[in-house]
Amino acid sequence: MLGVFGGVVVLVTVAQLITQAVFAPFLPLVSGLLYIDQRIRRENLGQSLAQTAAAPH
Numbered sequence: 157m158l159g160v161f162g163g164v165v166v167l168v169t170v171a172q173l174i175t176q177a178v179f180a181p182f183l184p185l186v187s188g189l190l191y192i193d194q195r196i197r198r199e200n201l202g203q204s205l206a207q208t209a210a211a212p213h
Contacts, residue, residue, distance in 0.1 A: 196202055 196205065
């Protein structure tokens with residue numbers, strides 16, 4: 157019984173590590189995106205960014 161329990165613990169630990177490795181980068185990415193969005197809105201940069209994006213290179 158103890159061997160089965162140990163195997164389950166190892167399996168759960170590996171699954172948690174994989175899950176954290178996949179989802180951990182999303183929090184900083186979302187935080188950065190929200191920061192940029194708020195800065196664009198606060199500084200009223202939408203119009204100038206749209207003009208810059210539409211300008212031919």
